[in-house]
Amino acid sequence: MNPPLRRRALLYWLVLFCLGTLWIGRQHYVDQYDRFFQDTSIAQRMLSQKAVQHEAVLATLAALSHPPAPERLFPSLRPAMPQLRALGYLTDGAWAGSSAEPPGLRAAVQQARSLGRPVTLPLDAARYWLVSPSSWSLLVDARDLLAAADFPAGLSNLTLAIGPQPLALLQRQPDPAPSGWPLALSKPLGAASQPFMLYSARTLTPATWPWLPWLLWGLTSALLVAGVAATRRSRAETRRRQEQARLAAMARLSTLGEMAAGIAHELNQPLTAILAQTRAAQRLLDDDDERPAVRRALLASAEQAKRAADIISRMRDLVQPSAPGRREALDPDALVDSLRFLRGPELARQGIQLDWRNASPLARPLGDRVALEQILHNLVQNAADALAATAGPRQIALEGRAEGATYVFSVSDNGPGIAADALPRLFTPFYTTRAQGMGLGLALCETLAGAMDGRLAARNLQPSGACFTLVLPLAGDAA
Numbered sequence: 030m031n032p033p034l035r036r037r038a039l040l041y042w043l044v045l046f047c048l049g050t051l052w053i054g055r056q057h058y059v060d061q062y063d064r065f066f067q068d069t070s071i072a073q074r075m076l077s078q079k080a081v082q083h084e085a086v087l088a089t090l091a092a093l094s095h096p097p098a099p100e101r102l103f104p105s106l107r108p109a110m111p112q113l114r115a116l117g118y119l120t121d122g123a124w125a126g127s128s129a130e131p132p133g134l135r136a137a138v139q140q141a142r143s144l145g146r147p148v149t150l151p152l153d154a155a156r157y158w159l160v161s162p163s164s165w166s167l168l169v170d171a172r173d174l175l176a177a178a179d180f181p182a183g184l185s186n187l188t189l190a191i192g193p194q195p196l197a198l199l200q201r202q203p204d205p206a207p208s209g210w211p212l213a214l215s216k217p218l219g220a221a222s223q224p225f226m227l228y229s230a231r232t233l234t235p236a237t238w239p240w241l242p243w244l245l246w247g248l249t250s251a252l253l254v255a256g257v258a259a260t261r262r263s264r265a266e267t268r269r270r271q272e273q274a275r276l277a278a279m280a281r282l283s284t285l286g287e288m289a290a291g292i293a294h295e296l297n298q299p300l301t302a303i304l305a306q307t308r309a310a311q312r313l314l315d316d317d318d319e320r321p322a323v324r325r326a327l328l329a330s331a332e333q334a335k336r337a338a339d340i341i342s343r344m345r346d347l348v349q350p351s352a353p354g355r356r357e358a359l360d361p362d363a364l365v366d367s368l369r370f371l372r373g374p375e376l377a378r379q380g381i382q383l384d385w386r387n388a389s390p391l392a393r394p395l396g397d398r399v400a401l402e403q404i405l406h407n408l409v410q411n412a413a414d415a416l417a418a419t420a421g422p423r424q425i426a427l428e429g430r431a432e433g434a435t436y437v438f439s440v441s442d443n444g445p446g447i448a449a450d451a452l453p454r455l456f457t458p459f460y461t462t463r464a465q466g467m468g469l470g471l472a473l474c475e476t477l478a479g480a481m482d483g484r485l486a487a488r489n490l491q492p493s494g495a496c497f498t499l500v501l502p503l504a505g506d507a508a
Contacts, residue, residue: 034258042254049246057239058210065212068181069229073216076189076227079112079174080220083159083167086110087147090118091163103127114156115168128168131158138164147222154194159222171196171225185231195228202232209234304338307331332371339399356481358393358504359401361429361438368405368427381413381423388430393504394438396481401501404474404485408440408497411470415444415495431503438499446489455487 086106090096099117106113117126119138124130137150137160150158152168160166171189180187180199186206187199210233217224365385376383394401409425416423426441447455458472471485478485483501490496 034262038254038258041257042251045250045254046247049250050243053239053242053246057242058233061210061233061237062212064183065229065231066214068183069214069216069227071181072175072184072187072229073218073227075179076174077219080218080223080225082110083169084147084220084222087159087161087163087165087167090116090165091161099126112170112173113167114170117166119164126166131166131168134158134160134166137166138162149191149223151192154192154196157191171198174198183231184229186229188228190226190228202230206230206232207234208232209237304331304334307334356396357398358395359398361387361392361394361436362390364398364401364405365427365429367402368409372406372409376409376413376425379413379417379423381416381425383409383425383427386426386428388428389436392429392431392436394429394436394501395504396483396501397477400477400481404477404499405438405440407470407474408499411497412440412442412444412495415442419444432500434503436501436503438501439496440499441490441494441496443494446493446495447487452487452489456485 090102096102096118099115103113103116106116115126115128117124117128117130119125119135124134131150131152133150137148137158141148141160142162145162147159147161150160150166152158155172156168156170158166158168171191175198177199184199185202186197186204188195188197190196212229212231212233214229216227216229218227362385365387369383369385373383405427409427412425416425422443424443426439428439428441430437456471456475458469475485478499478501481501483499485497485499487495487497
């Protein structure tokens with residue numbers, strides 16, 4: 030890979046890696062926050078249950094008609110409520126309790142009676158009195174509400190706001206918080222008498238970041254970019270080889286064009302002389318008894334010579350820049366009659382039967398007469414060559430028909446058909462399956478067909494044989 034492509038691939042990988050890293054990091058943050066929210070909610074519910082338990086104890090004590098003395102009741106409550114530090118109540122304006130009367134208790138009782146529910150009387154950051162309207166009061170130490178091991182493992186730091194200073198219930202990360210992604214959430218306890226605010230905080234430190242998914246994504250994205258780059262390099266190399274092959278074929282065709290131009294120059298004069306001599310002989314044989322047979326032979330020689338001159342001229346026109354040949358509406362029957370006249374005797378000597386079927390008698394293809402004759406002659410000659418080693422009846426079927434806005438010539442034989450590996454390369458210049466062939470006949474026919482806005486195709490027939498089809502535009506004045 031050259032340096033510019035390497036730098037471009039590296040840039041694509043960096044962009045892809047960064048986008049994937051951001052997405053993975055965001056998903057990790059969302060997952061961690063959801064877990065953090067769930068764990069904080071669990072801790073909040075657990076503390077709320079403890080707070081509601083305090084209210085239930087006060088309601089039970091208020092319902093007793095002959096409650097026991099606080100000094101006797103307190104030891105029995107401590108095992109089930111380790112956070113309980115003292116309890117007491119006012120009776121006939123006098124305090125009875127397991128500890129001294131706290132300051133402000135009587136005002137708190139009046140406030141609880143006016144509200145119709147218990148109220149809190151904080152002593153410090155951790156302890157508070159819970160005073161009910163019945164004057165029963167509990168001294169609670171929030172540090173013993175839950176053990177640190179009872180909190181969910183996904184929590185780091187928990188604080189409870191009871192007094193002016195927050196109470197640290199859980200501290201698994203140092204203070205101040207380390208660098209990373211901070212998570213924070215606050216929720217009040219679900220008790221009307223103790224709506225203390227619970228604060229939860231956690232920092233996603235680099236140790237908790239998704240390093241393994243990032244590493245896997247880095248490797249995956251690198252492989253993806255490398256695969257795309259390799260695919261693009263392979264396609265570019267394939268196009269480069271195709272262009273090189275095309276240029277090589279064009280170079281060989283250019284060389285062949287120079288040869289054809291020289292041959293055309295050398296053969297034009299003798300062909301012209303042959304044409305002149307055969308016409309002179311045609312005029313001198315007026316009194317001979319064999320005049321009809323000689324006339325036919327001379328006429329065939331003249332037509333062959335003229336056709337050879339036209340073909341050579343056409344080859345020179347194909348390899349040199351020139352104006353396209355004149356196209357006209359052609360009579361398919363006349364073209365096939367000329368083909369039979371020129372090739373009939375030779376085919377008969379080879380034991381080959383040439384059949385012609387005009388399925389659309391009034392239709393006329395649009396094309397160049399000489400080019401179309403050359404294509405049909407070449408296709409018939411190839412069919413005859415294919416039938417050389419065929420035993421039994423040898424047949425070449427030539428058919429013409431109109432299909433929509435096109436006219437289709439088809440040349441079929443009952444020979445062995447075309448090899449599967451040769452079929453895709455039939456029209457490639459210089460490709461041939463014959464030992465003495467040059468591989469230019471079908472390539473030239475395809476070029477001639479394209480110059481007439483037509484197309485040439487080949488296929489195998491079942492059970493045997495091959496079929497070549499030439500599709501040409503249909504003349505506008507066809508019936």
